[in-house]
Amino acid sequence: MTQPRPAAEPNDKAAADLEAAWTRLAAAQAAALATLDRRHRTAAASALADFAAEAKAFRHAADRAVRDFALRVVPERYEAAARAAAASINRPFSWTPAHRATLQALTADTYTDLSLRVQEAARVAAAFHRAVRAAARRSFTPTSAAQLAAAHPLDRVVYRNGARMPVRAWAEAATLARTAVAYNAGTLSVAREHGIPHVEVTDGADCGWTSHPDPDKAARTVRTVEDAAQWPIAHPRCARAFGLRPDAEVGIGPTPTV
Template sequence: MSTPTQQTRDDRSELTTLITAAVLELTRQWNRLTVAQDRLLRTLERIRPGLGATTRINSYITAFHHEVGEFDRLTRAVAERWAAQDLPTAYRDGALRALRRANRDITLFRWTADHQAALTGLTSIFYVDLVARIQEAVRRAQAFARAAQEATRTVTLGRNHAGIDAPRLAADHPLSTVVYSDQARHPVKDWARSALTYQGAVTANHGAINTARLELEAEWMQVRDGDECGWTGHQDTDHADGTIRSIDDCAAYPVAHHGCVRELIPRPDLNGRRGLVSGDPA
């Protein structure tokens, strides 16, 4: 029979497997953009003034836009599958892990209307976040296509006999990166791993929190976290590990930051304990 620690590792490995598969698929589909970009640039580099040059350029640009459309369709499918299948699995596994850690029967968890509503709220937010990144990538790819077409136009008009500057176009329009709000560019795989790990952890911990509240009527939860992790953020001096937190506080901070390893354990045995304050040591 597995120990609680072994079971927790097994639960987390299931979530890790979901995340890894989704990250690989997102990265694979994103690679479609970079391959199409490289192919277009190599082709346009060979364009010289002459009869039919404009027609050929337009056909190459059209082929690139087709690949962008396929990227849009296939990455949206990944996002839909993540929201419709993988995140519900993460939520359920978080709920079952919480019951195991509280030494309660896992059959207590059911997909009640409350759980379904909570999950719907999470998945809708996370799905919109992913689609926004996909839309941004499509816009950037379209901007690259316009720039490439304009660059080759000067060649076909005979104003640039050296041909297009493909390295410059690629550097100005790097389709293999995701742009963050601070304008920093990150490789797609790094962004996907960070985003999906965060979404999976938040969803799983909300499964634990809601199960503690609804099935166990728990008012408190015990926190396991990284040794130096703060409650509201990594630099928070209010360290989270080994503390007791109110269930409302846990709902507000299911994780502290991207990459957070926080685990929340129901403590219904603490209900009604006088003098207990959120943040007290367990």
């Protein structure tokens, strides 16, 4: 087996672009609240208009970053893995219909997954805009500003269960996971293309197969292609990668390498 390249690769551009989009949105929110706190109605109206414009710009900028990552970076990682896997068995790589179909599904899934966080931020921004407009018609206090900011967090990535994460940390973890999945999918597609039923796993020494604490350790084991496709990674920031094992005997379950 040829030693596989690392599957996971952070994408600094995507992470930086997403962080910048969120940062501008959070700054516009702070500016709107500061203006309202000074009780200048004309300035408050202007600040709300500015916020609405920034919210629209956020959606476009964040969507552009997600789309670029899904349509440019994911295919690059898939192709890099597929070419390396084909070369490891002295075969050429070409974009067959099966490869194209697999990549199309990967890019669509990546775009949808990352867009969920963008859509949630846009929803919170719209709710904040409505809440501030309503608050501006009433007596506004510093406490009101703090309450509005707490109820409509725009400086973090917020999940529907209420969990919050710094934007850069989320973006780096999300792009790492997606590049790993894409890279490993490229390897597994070549395995299927050439009728190779097993792959050898490269992973952290302590990483389990289905989750990090899983007692079934992943590193230096031989798995079926179907099992590997089910668990291309075990957790965020997983270092898992696969190498083709055309010489492995057909069996059931993991097989430690020798």
